[in-house]
Amino acid sequence: MGSVKRLISFILCVGLLIITEETKGASAAWLKAHATFYGGSDASGTMGGACGYGNLYTDGYGTKTAALSTALFNDGKACGGCYQIVCDASQVPQWCLKGTYITITATNFCPPNYNLPSDNGGWCNPPRPHFDMSQPAYQTIAKYSAGIVPIFYRKVGCKRSGGIRFTINGRNYFELVLISNVGGPGDVSNVWIKGSKSDKWETMSRNWGANWQSLTYLNGQSLSFRVQASNGQIITALNVAPSTWQFGQSFKSSVNF
Incomplete structure (x- = not known):
């Protein structure tokens, strides 16, 4: 009872x-x-x-x-x-x-x-x-x-205002990207990155927390990201960072879950 x-x-x-x-x-x-x-x-x-x-x-x-x-x-x-x-x-x-x-x-x-x-x-x-x-x-x-x-x-589900944010830290041959303000499921399971000089999407690996890393030299290229949420949904943010991006800068996309 x-x-x-x-x-x-x-x-x-x-x-x-x-x-x-x-x-x-x-x-x-x-x-x-x-x-x-x-x-x-x-x-x-x-x-x-x-x-x-x-x-x-x-x-x-x-x-x-x-x-x-x-x-x-x-x-x-x-x-x-x-x-x-x-x-x-x-x-x-x-x-x-x-x-x-x-x-x-x-x-x-x-x-x-x-x-x-x-x-x-x-x-x-x-x-x-x-x-x-x-x-x-x-x-x-x-x-x-x-x-x-x-x-x-x-x-x-998460309700966010505006697009997904990408903050780029690290150094040459090491891009450490913090992904924040993610709507929908909120938590991220996979991330891909692509420089404007390449046709291939590179799989990023989780470094820690919401930080994802790439070990490719991407300086001087505009950067696009593909994000997969924990429920399997995938969203693509094209040319989020311009070719003039610098380490320490943050860029907000126009897309979100």
């Missing part, structure tokens, strides 16, 4: 959620996890991180972000993905803000702490699924004083 009551409570809690662009493509199942918070009341401590995004405002993510535990981060493959989160009021009604939810973007990694048990401080220890949310995001679903709350979550 207890499990039935919790299920009914959860349904009532999320029953008023409106289906928006953010929830399209959501997985059918809600999954259980826990959530904590970090980064301060202005989320300034969330900038940068293991996905490689710099300023989360200019990269299109703002404060609705979270660091994911090992089980969810998947060695950076989850970077840019969006998750809908609601506090489980059936377990902690005193801490949850009932009827509220938030859609966050995975922008960082929550490292394990093997010196602490997973049920008392080592929240991000494998195989535990956990979201260390920005403080502003956390406080939309739960009270600050709770510290940690049980949640339900599910993968959803």
